[in-house]
Amino acid sequence: MIERRPITTFLAHLTLLLGVALVAFPIWVTFVASTHDAVRMTHIPLPLLPGDQFFVNLKTALTESISGAGSLPVGLMMLNSLIMAMMIAVGKISISLLSAFAIVYFRFPFRMGFFWMIFITLMLPVEVRILPTFEVVANLNMLNSYWGLTIPLIASATATFMFRQIFLTIPDEMLEAARMDGAGPMRFFWDILIPLSRTNIAALFVILFIYGWNQYLWPLLITTEKEMFTVVMGIKQMLETAEQSPDWHLIMMTALLAMIPPIIVVLSMQKLFVKGLTETEK
Amino acid sequence: MLKRVHFSPSTLPFLLVAPQIVITIVFFILPASQALYQSFLLEDAFGLSTEFVWFENFTYLINDEIYLDTFMRTAFFSFTVAFLAMSTALILASMVDRIIKGVIVYQTLLIWPYAVAPVVAGALWVFMFDPTLGIFAYALNTIGYDWNHKLNGGEAMTLVILASTWKQIAYNFLFFIAAIQSIPKSLIEASAIDGAGPLKRFWTIIFPLISPTTFFLLVVNIVYAFFETFGVIHAITQGGPYKATEILVYKVFYDGFVGLDLGGSAAQSVILMAIVIVMTVVQFRYIERKVEY
Numbered sequence: 001m002i003e004r005r006p007i008t009t010f011l012a013h014l015t016l017l018l019g020v021a022l023v024a025f026p027i028w029v030t031f032v033a034s035t036h037d038a039v040r041m042t043h044i045p046l047p048l049l050p051g052d053q054f055f056v057n058l059k060t061a062l063t064e065s066i067s068g069a070g071s072l073p074v075g076l077m078m079l080n081s082l083i084m085a086m087m088i089a090v091g092k093i094s095i096s097l098l099s100a101f102a103i104v105y106f107r108f109p110f111r112m113g114f115f116w117m118i119f120i121t122l123m124l125p126v127e128v129r130i131l132p133t134f135e136v137v138a139n140l141n142m143l144n145s146y147w148g149l150t151i152p153l154i155a156s157a158t159a160t161f162m163f164r165q166i167f168l169t170i171p172d173e174m175l176e177a178a179r180m181d182g183a184g185p186m187r188f189f190w191d192i193l194i195p196l197s198r199t200n201i202a203a204l205f206v207i208l209f210i211y212g213w214n215q216y217l218w219p220l221l222i223t224t225e226k227e228m229f230t231v232v233m234g235i236k237q238m239l240e241t242a243e244q245s246p247d248w249h250l251i252m253m254t255a256l257l258a259m260i261p262p263i264i265v266v267l268s269m270q271k272l273f274v275k276g277l278t279e280t281e282k
Numbered sequence: 283m284l285k286r287v288h289f290s291p292s293t294l295p296f297l298l299v300a301p302q303i304v305i306t307i308v309f310f311i312l313p314a315s316q317a318l319y320q321s322f323l324l325e326d327a328f329g330l331s332t333e334f335v336w337f338e339n340f341t342y343l344i345n346d347e348i349y350l351d352t353f354m355r356t357a358f359f360s361f362t363v364a365f366l367a368m369s370t371a372l373i374l375a376s377m378v379d380r381i382i383k384g385v386i387v388y389q390t391l392l393i394w395p396y397a398v399a400p401v402v403a404g405a406l407w408v409f410m411f412d413p414t415l416g417i418f419a420y421a422l423n424t425i426g427y428d429w430n431h432k433l434n435g436g437e438a439m440t441l442v443i444l445a446s447t448w449k450q451i452a453y454n455f456l457f458f459i460a461a462i463q464s465i466p467k468s469l470i471e472a473s474a475i476d477g478a479g480p481l482k483r484f485w486t487i488i489f490p491l492i493s494p495t496t497f498f499l500l501v502v503n504i505v506y507a508f509f510e511t512f513g514v515i516h517a518i519t520q521g522g523p524y525k526a527t528e529i530l531v532y533k534v535f536y537d538g539f540v541g542l543d544l545g546g547s548a549a550q551s552v553i554l555m556a557i558v559i560v561m562t563v564v565q566f567r568y569i570e571r572k573v574e575y
Contacts, residue, residue: 008480012380019374020391023451026406027394029417033409045420099302105288106295114299121310129555131538131547132313132320140308152309155302175288185289214399216513217535232399236517239405248409255405262397267390277396277453278460 027259033252034058040249053249061253074254077231081213082261084230087150088212089205092159097201100163101189105175121157134221144225153218159204166197203276206269210262231258314555320548339549348525349533349550356508356529359443363511364503366447368496371454376484379462389459396452400510404517407445431519435526438519442527445518446511453506454499461495462488501565505558530554 029048036051062075102108103115133152142148170193178188194201219230229237235258238251266273289295321339343349378388395403410418413430422429431437465488473483512531515521521528521536528536534554538547 009381012377013384015377016374016381016388019370019377020388022370023392023395023448026403026410026448027398029410030406042415044415046415046417048417095301095305099299102295102298106291106298107288108291108295111295114303117306117311118302121306129310129313129317129551130535131544131551132316133309135316136309136313151305155305155310160302185294210397214397214402216399216401216516221539232401232513235405236401239408239517248415251405252409255402258402259398262399263394266394266397270390270393273393274456274460277456 030252030255030259033248034256036249038247038249057249057253061250061257072226072229072234074231074234074257076227077229077234078257078261080228081230081232081258083146084149084215084219085209085212085261087146088153088215089208091150091154092156092208093201093204095154096156096159096163097194097197100160100167101193103160104164104167105185105188118155118157118160121155130217130221137222142222144223144228146228148222149215149219149228150212153212153215156208159208162200162204163197166200167193170196199272199275202269203272205276206265206273207276209265213262234258317548317551317555320544321552323545323548339545340553343546343549343553352525352528352530352533355527359439359446359511359527359529360504360507362443363446363450363507364500366443367450367503368454368499370447371451372458372496374451375455375458375462376488378459380480389456392455393452395449396456398449400446400449400513401517402513403445403449404514407441407448407514408518411441431523433523435523438523438527442511442515442518445514446507449514450503450506454503457495457499458492461492465491498565501561505561508554508557 032047032050034057035054036047037053037056040047040051061073063073099114099118103111137143137148137152140148142151174192174196175188178192183191214232215230216232216236219228219233220236223229223233231254235251235254238247238254322334322336323339374388374392378385381388398406408416410416411429411431413419413432416429419429429437431441469487469491470483473487478486508529509531511529512535515527515529515532519527521532530550531554534547534550537543537550541547
């Protein structure tokens with residue numbers, strides 16, 4: 001910066017600390033609530049400092065069925081969420097890589113037609129076509145299955161666009177050299193394209209994992225059997241019964257458990273996350 | 283588009299695009315055209331007979347005061363969320379630009395709400411504002427304000443806006459940081475030599491130069507508020523009290539799955555699709571303009 005005035009630097013830090021407090025306070029309150037027992041959580045004012053029941057609540061939430069959650073332990077719901085998030089992230093990346101490869105490296109009839117067909121998926125978020133999509137999935141007998149949860153969300157224009165951009169920046173000499181050495185298309189794809197776009201794949205994976213983990217409306221419609229519930233849905237179920245018996249300490253423990261995997265992914269891969277976010281969405 | 287050097291035609295490229303195309307047709311194009319078709323149908327209360335009614339569902343919606351109310355409410359909600367989330371993020375981002383030490387620490391502490399699912403964000407805020415137990419409700423109570431978002435529509439809307447804004451700050455923050463840091467330092471230095479103070483520099487140099495990012499974020503934020511806040515609303519108010527927080531997406535879901543008015547819900551879906559398409563086109567025009575300069 002230009003001038004060094006202690007007062008402005010101080011003000012900047014003060015504003016930022018205030019911002020951090022604003023952003024972190026709800027998460028702190030959640031954490032505190034998850035460390036107290038049921039009795040303490042019915043006395044106002046509620047505590048602002050953590051108690052000593054964290055591991056007791058953790059064990060209860062992970063292994064026992066909580067009232068209103070459809071009697072599935074949170075541990076199993078998290079497993080469902082994990083499977084769904086992984087299937088969506090891996091599925092989106094694989095089919096996008098393949099179709100971007102075809103569109104950039106092959107000349108074939110309807111190439112542009114296919115490209116535009118993929119492009120329009122960008123314009124139709126799940127929320128605006130829920131009812132007819134639900135009917136399609138129901139007719140295909142995919143309700144209450146991992147396939148029904150993930151496949152309708154797998155087609156992705158953004159990922160295809162991103163890989164297309166990356167492939168276009170790879171020099172033509174790569175392909176010429178590969179061909180001279182006798183490599184076929186699939187060999188070129190595996191041994192040259194995939195290694196060259198490795199960081200982009202990782203960055204995209206971070207974004208898509210969070211996208212998949214946080215899905216809510218779609219699992220809500222597709223799953224009616226409790227064995228298939230995801231943790232993000234489970235919280236809503238618990239909130240509904242909170243009207244009668246507010247087990248806030250367990251609800252907040254579940255909320256904490258639902259946040260932790262994506263937060264860990266974001267914080268541990270912060271560089272990749274920022275790269276993935278600012279590059280794919282632009 | 284196509285590489286100068288490319289593979290010769292074969293069946294392989296068809297096999298490669300097949301998975302993406304099949305999924306697109308089965309789960310995107312078919313349902314979307316079905317929604318379009320269904321929006322022209324009127325079904326009787328028992329689902330026994332359907333009648334082709336052309337644009338009746340649409341004219342009904344346009345003349346329906348409840349729908350227009352929902353529309354205005356959605357617009358108000360979206361612009362408020364976009365404005366609050368973007369201005370908070372911009373303030374924080376410009377402050378981060380001023381400091382030297384601790385940039386990564388602040389960034390780390392500010393970005394994590396991005397990872398929180400909307401419905402979980404809703405659960406957090408509904409807990410803090412729970413009329414009988416919540417910390418903020420208690421604090422408001424001690425200063426003599428009786429908070430109850432379950433009865434008061436205005437308070438319910440405030441809570442939904444707060445929760446939606448909170449979740450979106452992180453996203454805007456990252457984009458603003460990237461935009462501010464890409465401004466050439468020489469411009470800032472030149473204006474400082476000319477005697478412009480920090481605030482003047484912000485309004486005359488930084489703010490105009492990041493306007494493309496601001497515009498991009500405005501579109502993204504409005505799309506977010508239109509669609510992704512479904513989880514927040516479903517967790518906090520379920521559209522209530524008395525539809526005070528029912529936005530368009532919520533109404534599509536409610537009319538279709540709870541009210542079972544398939545034609546009406548489909549017509550609403552079609553209107554929403556039109557809105558999304560317009561916004562996507564606007565966004566793409568922006569990107570093209572950016573590529574040119």
